[in-house]
Structure formats: structure tokens, C-alpha cells
Amino acid sequence: MSAPSVEKGIQFIREQIDAPVASFFSSCVHCGMCAEACLFYGQTGDPRYTPINKVEPMRRIWEREFTLWGRIKGLFGLSRKVTEKDFAEWETLVYDACSLCGRCSLVCPVGNDISGMIRKIREGFSAAGYAPEGLIGATTRAIEIGSPMGVKLPAVQAQIGHLKQDTGLEAPLDQAGAEYMVLLSSMEIMNFPEYMEAVARIMKQAGKTWTISSKAFEATNSGIQIGASDLARELVQRVVDAAEELGVKTVISPECGHAYTAIRWEGPNLIGRAYKFKVQHILEVLDEFRGQGLLKFEGKETAKMTFHDPCQLVRKGGVIKQPRTLLNLVADNFVEMTDHASMNWCCSGGGGVSANERADELKFKAFRQKKSQLDELQVDTLVTACANCRITLEEGLEEYEMDIPVVGLTEMLAEHLVEDKQEEQA
Amino acid sequence: MSAEALLTWARGPAFDWALGIFVLGMLLRLFEVLSLGRSPDLAEGRGSGVQGGIRTILTRSLPRASVFAREPVRIINGYVFHIGFLLVLLFYGPHIELFQSKLGLGWPALPSGVIDGLGVITLLSLLLALVLRLTSPVLRYISTVSDYVAWAVTALPILTGYLAYNHLLLPYTNLLALHLLSIELLLLVAPFTKLTHMFSFVLSRWYQGYQAGHRGIES
Numbered sequence: 001m002s003a004p005s006v007e008k009g010i011q012f013i014r015e016q017i018d019a020p021v022a023s024f025f026s027s028c029v030h031c032g033m034c035a036e037a038c039l040f041y042g043q044t045g046d047p048r049y050t051p052i053n054k055v056e057p058m059r060r061i062w063e064r065e066f067t068l069w070g071r072i073k074g075l076f077g078l079s080r081k082v083t084e085k086d087f088a089e090w091e092t093l094v095y096d097a098c099s100l101c102g103r104c105s106l107v108c109p110v111g112n113d114i115s116g117m118i119r120k121i122r123e124g125f126s127a128a129g130y131a132p133e134g135l136i137g138a139t140t141r142a143i144e145i146g147s148p149m150g151v152k153l154p155a156v157q158a159q160i161g162h163l164k165q166d167t168g169l170e171a172p173l174d175q176a177g178a179e180y181m182v183l184l185s186s187m188e189i190m191n192f193p194e195y196m197e198a199v200a201r202i203m204k205q206a207g208k209t210w211t212i213s214s215k216a217f218e219a220t221n222s223g224i225q226i227g228a229s230d231l232a233r234e235l236v237q238r239v240v241d242a243a244e245e246l247g248v249k250t251v252i253s254p255e256c257g258h259a260y261t262a263i264r265w266e267g268p269n270l271i272g273r274a275y276k277f278k279v280q281h282i283l284e285v286l287d288e289f290r291g292q293g294l295l296k297f298e299g300k301e302t303a304k305m306t307f308h309d310p311c312q313l314v315r316k317g318g319v320i321k322q323p324r325t326l327l328n329l330v331a332d333n334f335v336e337m338t339d340h341a342s343m344n345w346c347c348s349g350g351g352g353v354s355a356n357e358r359a360d361e362l363k364f365k366a367f368r369q370k371k372s373q374l375d376e377l378q379v380d381t382l383v384t385a386c387a388n389c390r391i392t393l394e395e396g397l398e399e400y401e402m403d404i405p406v407v408g409l410t411e412m413l414a415e416h417l418v419e420d421k422q423e424e425q426a
Numbered sequence: 427m428s429a430e431a432l433l434t435w436a437r438g439p440a441f442d443w444a445l446g447i448f449v450l451g452m453l454l455r456l457f458e459v460l461s462l463g464r465s466p467d468l469a470e471g472r473g474s475g476v477q478g479g480i481r482t483i484l485t486r487s488l489p490r491a492s493v494f495a496r497e498p499v500r501i502i503n504g505y506v507f508h509i510g511f512l513l514v515l516l517f518y519g520p521h522i523e524l525f526q527s528k529l530g531l532g533w534p535a536l537p538s539g540v541i542d543g544l545g546v547i548t549l550l551s552l553l554l555a556l557v558l559r560l561t562s563p564v565l566r567y568i569s570t571v572s573d574y575v576a577w578a579v580t581a582l583p584i585l586t587g588y589l590a591y592n593h594l595l596l597p598y599t600n601l602l603a604l605h606l607l608s609i610e611l612l613l614l615v616a617p618f619t620k621l622t623h624m625f626s627f628v629l630s631r632w633y634q635g636y637q638a639g640h641r642g643i644e645s
Contacts, residue, residue, distance in 0.1 A: 020633035022459040026626040030573050031504070032564040033489075036496045047567035067458055069618045106645065107493045109504075110623055111486050111631030265641060268468035278470070318472065318643035339492050342644040 006084045009128025013058050013082075014065065016120035022066060024117060025059050027110035028052055034104035034114055039345055039369040040097040040362065051104035051114045054093045057082045058121045087130040094118060094125050095132050096359035099366075100225075100258075100351030101311040106342065122227025131226050134356040139222040143231055146238075147218045148355065149186035156184070156217050159193055169200040174246065175211035180285070181248040181277075182212050183219035183239065183263070185256040187387035195255060195387070198414030202286065205419055206294040210252075216242035219254050220388075221262035225352030229270060236267040243277050250278040252285055255408050257312030257386040258350065264317065281313060282410055283385055287322035290329070296418040300332040303380035307334070307409070308370070308393060309344035310386035323385055323409055330416040331383075337373045345369045347384075349392030367396035374404065385409045429599040436606035444610035451617025452625055459629060471640040478639010479632040485645075486631050500558055503551050510548030514541055514584070538591070545588045552581050576619040582608035 034051035035041040041049040063070035064079050073079045102115040125131055138148035145152060160171040172178065180203070188195040203210045216238040223232030243251050253260040264279045280288075289295045307327055313319040320341045327334050339345055348366035353359050370393065374382070382397075382404050384390050393406045427435075467475075489501050515521060519535035526532040536544075556577055559565040586608050588594075590601035616622065638645030 017462065018464040019459050019462040020464055020630070022462050023626050023629035023633055026455060026459055027620075027623040027630040029620045029623050030565070030568045030570070031500070032562065032568060033493060033497065033500075035564040036493050037490075041564070045563070047564045050564050050568055053568055066462070068454060105634065107490050109486055109489070110627040111482055111634045111645075113634045113637070116634075265467075265469045268470070269465065272468070274468050274470060314644075316641075316643060318641060320644075343490060343492050 004127055004129030006082075006087060006128050009087060009124040009130070010061060010082055011124075012127040013061050013121060013124030016123055017058070017062050017066060020113065021058070021117060021120065022062060024110075024112035024114070025062050028059075028112060029110065031109060033107050033109060034112075037103040037107040039099075039101070039103075039348060039366045043366045043368050044362070048093060049097045051098070051118070052112070054090070054098055055114065055117045055121050057086050057090055058117060058124070087125060087128050091125060091130040091132070092359075094121055095135065095352060095356060096362055098351060099311070099346045099348060099353045101346035102315040103311070103343070103346070106315060119224070119227065122225075123229060124227075126227045132352075132356040132358050134358065135222065135226040135352045138352075138355045139226045139228060139231055142218070142220070142222045142235060147186045147189075148220055148222045149190060151186045151189045151218070153214055153217070155189055156212065156214075159189060159196055160212070162193070163197055163200060167197060167200075169197065169204065171196055171200050172209075172211045174214050175209070176246050177248075178209040178211035178246065179249050180208060180210040181243050181246060181251045182210055183251060183254055183259065184212070184217050185220050185254050185259055185387045186218060187256070187391055188254055189217075191391065192387055192408060192411075194411040194414075195408060198408075198411040199252075199282070201414045201417055201419065202289070202295065202410075205417055206289045208289075208294075211246060211248070213239075213242035213246060215245075219256055219259035219263065221259065221266075222352070222355070224262045224266055225258065225355070232262070232266065233270040236263065236270050239263060240267070240271060240275060243275070248277055250280055250285070251275075253279060253281045255282060255385045255387055255390075255410055257310030257317070257389065260319075261312045261316045281317065281319050281322075281385075283313070283319055283322045283326065286326055286410065286413060290326065295413075297329045297413065297416040298418050299416050300330055301381070301412070301416075302332050304333045304335060304378070305331055305381040305383050306337055306374075306377055306379045307340070308337075308347065308382055308384040308389055308406075309340060310384060310389050311344065311346050311350055313385060314342050314344055323383075326409060326413060327383060330413060335377055335379065337377060339373070345373060347386075347389040347392040348396065349388060354388055354392050363392070364396060364399050367392075367399070370396060371400050371402065374402065379404065382406045383409050383412060429597065429603060433599055433603040433606070436603045436610065440610055441606060444613040448613035448616060452622065455617050455622050456625065456629075459626065464633070467637060467640050469641070472642025473639050475636040475640040478645060479636040482635025482638065482645045483628055483631045486635075499554075500562075503554050503558070507548060507551040507555060510544050510551060511580075511584070514544050514548060514587070517541065542588070542591060545584055545591070549581065549584050549588060552577065552584070572619050575615065576621050579608070579612045579615045579619075580621070583612055 038051050064074050098118050100115050104114040141150045142148045221235045260281045348363045390406050517536040518541045586605035590605050635645050
């Protein structure tokens with residue numbers, strides 16, 4: 001990669017402008033509805049955080065270079081070029097004040113995919129060298145070490161060892177011909193080992209073969225969050241190579257929203273071809289097993305609980321029904337938040353915000369949206385299906401001194417799983 | 427130039443020129459969009475992009491409940507303006523006569539008293555839109571000169587039409603000429619402002635809806 005520069009940044013933004021982007025800018029009437037959908041605007045009241053304003057540099061490049069009228073205006077000095085100052089000014093709008101949650105895209109009356117454009121404009125900002133330190137660090141670690149949090153294979157092997165020691169369960173490493181290849185997020189390796197145990201239990205009970213690849217165990221893709229398609233492509237390619245080498249039928253994206261968007265939707269477009277395997281989110285797999293009668297559950301949680309929808313799962317992923325079906329199997333008192341499913345509110349830490357320490361103060365402000373939803377419901381437990389949401393929620397709840405435990409849905413299901421006795425299996 | 431001569435010019439060559447530039451301008455804008463193309467989505471889909479595109483073109487005409495609750499006035503006012511404007515444009519008798527002469531196609535008109543009332547409502551809703559734009563911090567912040575130009579060229583034809591119909595301020599002939607000239611101004615300006623949304627909204631809704639349909643997600 002050559003050194004970052006403003007010219008390069010502008011060039012990268014230019015390359016992102018396609019017919020959809022041009023139609024979005026042509027259609028925008030500056031109605032401001034996107035602001036009403038945005039938690040960063042909503043919790044701060046700062047009009048600069050109006051979603052469409054976050055892509056203003058891209059709009060200017062589009063108008064100056066892709067429209068006759070803009071070119072004429074340019075000739076008469078009626079439009080301003082995008083400069084270094086703009087990159088400096090917009091950097092925090094593009095990275096700190098957007099979690100790529102996609103709510104704005106759903107409310108825009110003319111159908112503009114604004115969050116999709118923010119994802120695109122980040123390509124230019126990272127190429128220009130205007131990206132947050134935290135995300136640059138995470139991306140560098142992902143490329144060089146294999147995980148944004150710097151987790152290496154021995155940590156995974158240690159977890160596999162502990163699992164075997166504590167429960168006798170196997171987590172097969174590099175098993176060619178397995179049906180499923182399970183990806184993990186660093187967060188699950190470091191903070192939530194319950195996830196691997198839950199998967200091991202469920203797979204065993206369902207009678208499915210599965211494996212973890214030593215070459216590509218990490219699911220998250222910092223290249224997408226920072227907006228560096230070349231790096232994002234390399235991270236996806238690792239997973240694709242591993243999955244095709246092991247000959248698995250399905251790759252399972254873990255409880256992580258952005259990882260799912262990355263591997264499920266962006267991946268094939270980044271590497272320029274369709275996969276030879278399927279990609280499913282763990283909740284899709286679990287719901288499928290349930291539908292096939294492979295899993296039975298016993299006992300129900302009586303605590304009042306609600307489900308926090310990870311944005312990437314509901315709005316970008318379409319995984320809406322599955323968590324509800326699954327949660328109702330093991331919970332007696334499941335209640336919905338006012339805005340849930342496709343209109344849920346972000347945890348405030350998506351889209352790279354949680355990896356960007358500079359944004360912490362803003363993130364905690366934005367978290368007040370989730371806080372007010374939770375205050376309204378007064379639940380005993382908060383369930384989710386994304387390790388990044390989970391850590392962000394835990395931090396937010398701690399910041400506001402709210403005592404609500406946050407649990408992953410997969411592990412909650414595993415706790416209620418009816419498991420056959422060892423001797424019956426043989 | 428006498429008022430009659432001005433009216434004759436405004437009705438004749440001026441109108442044809444303005445209309446021609448409007449049509450060519452809009453076609454150019456649409457060409458500028460479409461010629462950029464887009465890459466196919468290589469991710470394995472769950473549904474039909476075409477169905478999704480059509481669905482979003484239709485469903486985006488309705489607001490999401492949670493956003494409606496936050497901005498009911500702005501949203502209702504948007505409906506009032508658009509519906510009022512279209513009804514006056516398409517169902518006022520003399521307008522239909524004009525369409526008939528240009529397109530060879532006519533349809534029944536609404537009573538002119540109703541059109542008169544609709545004109546007032548439409549004008550008031552535009553006025554409210556301006557007040558909202560000037561008083562909301564978000565709208566003020568994101569508004570450009572172009573937004574106010576678009577507002578003015580949209581308001582003028584309704585205002586002059588209303589004055590002409592009710593024989594207010596100026597002699598009828600002068601007002602009618604002004605009405606036509608203001609429409610011509612609107613036609614000339616529209617392709618170079620956000621007023622392009624009158625056609626491009628179909629494309630923008632289509633693109634988001636197409637991707638959503640292919641991926642099996644809501645839009």
C-alpha cells in the first residue's frame with residue numbers, strides 16, 4: 001500500500017461512486033428524516049451528526065465530477081474542492097459518530113442507503129490517512145497477527161484444551177470433511193469462552209461434525225470497518241481458503257453482527273466470486289436444527305428478559321425471526337423493546353466505534369438511547385447475539401450503574417439443551 | 427411588449443423551450459446516474475431483487491412508525507404538499523386542456539372551487555415547510571442555497587396561479603403570463619436542483635430495495 005494522501009483519498013471516494021450512489025444524491029431533498037433515525041444525533045442534538053451530512057464530501061466529489069451542472073459550477077468557481085481540511089473535519093463524523101447501524105437507510109423517504117454510503121466513504125478516509133488510531137491498530141493486528149485483539153492460535157488451542165478438561169467436550173481443529181466450520185470472534189476467545197462450549201454441546205447433540213480452522217478462526221473483519229477493501233479482501237480470503245481446503249459445507253459466523261455482514265454479504269463481492277460453501281449465522285443454524293427436530297430444550301427461564309437485536313443481524317442480515325423463536329423456547333417472560341427487530345437501536349459500539357477509544361465519550365452518550373429503552377422495560381436479563389454488542393452493553397450498563405446481566409443467546413440455549421447420556425450415544 | 431404579447435410568447439415558444447430543456451435536462455440527469463452502472467451482488471441471495479425493488483418503490487411512500495412519532499408535523503406536511511400539488515397540476519380544467527393539446531390525452535377535472543381550496547392548502551404547506559426548514563437546527567444546518575431556490579420556484583407557480591384564478595393584485599392577462607413564466611422557470615431549474623427527485627426517487631428506492639430483496643432483508 002502506498003502512503004496515504006488526500007489525492008488518494010479523493011480517488012478512492014471517486015471509485016466508490018456508482019449508479020446507486022449517484023441516484024441517492026440526486027434524490028436527497030434535505031428533509032432531515034435520517035437525523036431522526038440516528039442515535040448519535042438523537043442523543044446529542046448536534047446537527048452535524050445528521051447521517052446525510054456525514055457523506056457530504058462524497059456528495060461534493062459526485063457533483064463536481066459526475067454531473068454536467070457540477071462541472072459548470074466548478075468552472076465558475078461555484079463549488080469547492082474537497083481538501084485536507086474537509087478530511088480532518090469529517091473524520092470524526094464518519095468514524096466516531098456512525099456505527100453503520102443502517103437505521104437511517106430504512107427511514108429515508110427516497111430510499112437512500114446512507115449507511116451504505118458511509119461504509120463507502122470510509123474507503124477514502126482510510127486511504128487519505130484520516131482514520132482513528134484504534135481502528136488502524138485493530139486492522140494492523142488483524143492482518144499481521146490474525147485477530148484485531150491480537151489473539152493468536154495458542155489462545156484458541158488453550159481454550160480447546162480447557163473445554164476438553166472441564167467438560168470432556170471436543171472442539172476439533174482442522175478436521176477436513178467436517179460439515180461445519182465455526183468462526184469465532186476475538187471477543188469470544190478472550191472474554192466469552194461460554195460460546196465455544198455451547199457450540200460444542202449443541203453440535204454433539206445435533207450429531208453434526210464441525211471444526212475450527214487453525215488458519216482462519218477469526219470472524220471479524222476490521223478491514224471493512226475502517227474501509228480498506230484490500231485488507232478486508234485478504235481477511236475474507238483467509239476464511240475462504242481455509243473453508244475450501246477443509247471442504248466444509250457451511251461456515252458459521254459467530255455471535256457477532258459485523259462479522260456476519262463481512263463474510264455473508266461483502267465477502268463474495270470483495271474476492272470477486274461466489275463461495276463454494278454456505279455461510280450462516282449461528283442463530284440461523286440453531287433454528288434450522290430446531291426445525292429439523294435435532295434439538296430439544298428443557299426448563300424455562302422465569303426472569304423477565306428482552307432481546308437486543310444486533311443491527312447487522314436484523315437490518316443488514318435479515319435474521320429477525322430466529323432469535324425470537326429460539327428465545328421463546330427457553331424463556332417464559334420474553335418482552336420486546338419499543339423499537340425492536342428491523343427498527344432496533346444500536347448498542348452504540350458497532351461499525352468500529354468500540355475499537356476507537358477516541359469515541360468513548362460519544363459512545364456513552366449514544367448509549368443513553370439503549371438505556372431509555374431498558375429503563376422503560378425493567379428487565380432482569382438482557383439477551384443478545386453479538387459479542388461486540390454484549391461488551392458494549394456491559395460497559396454502558398456499568399457506566400450508568402445499571403445492574404442487568406447480559407447473556408449470549410447461544411449459551412443460554414445450551415444451558416437448556418436436553419443432552420443424551422453418554423452410554424446411549426455410542 | 428403588451429401583456430397580450432407577453433402571454434402569447436409565454437404560452438408559445440417560451441413554454442416549448444422550457445419544456446424541451448426540462449425533458450432533456452432530466453434525461454441527462456438520469457443518464458448521468460444510469461451510465462455509472464453497478465457491480466452485481468455476488469453473495470448468494472435469499473430472494474428476488476426485482477420484487478424487493480418494486481416493493482421498496484411502493485412502501486417507502488409510508489413512514490416508519492417510530493420516526494413518524496418523532497416528526498408527525500413534518501411528515502404530514504410533506505403529504506399535504508405533494509398530494510395538493512399533484513391534484514392541482516393534474517385535475518384543474520385548464521391544465522387538463524393544456525395536457526390534451528400537448529399529449530392528445532384528457533381526463534375529467536375537479537371542480538375549480540375545490541382546486542382553489544387545494545391551491546391555498548398547498549401554498550400554506552409550502553410556507554410551513556419553509557418555517558420548519560428555518561427553525562429546525564438539522565434542516566437549517568443541511569440546507570443549501572439550492573434548497574431555497576427549489577422552494578421558491580415551486581411556490582411561484584402556485585402563488586401566481588392562485589392570484590390569477592381569483593383575479594387578485596394584477597390584471598388577469600398579466601397574472602396568467604406571470605403564471606406561465608413561473609412554470610417555465612420551474613421547468614428550467616428543476617433538472618439542476620434537488621427537484622430531480624421527482625423522477626430519481628424511483629431509482630434510489632429501486633437500488634436499495636433491489637439489494638434488500640436479493641439479500642432477503644427488510645427495506
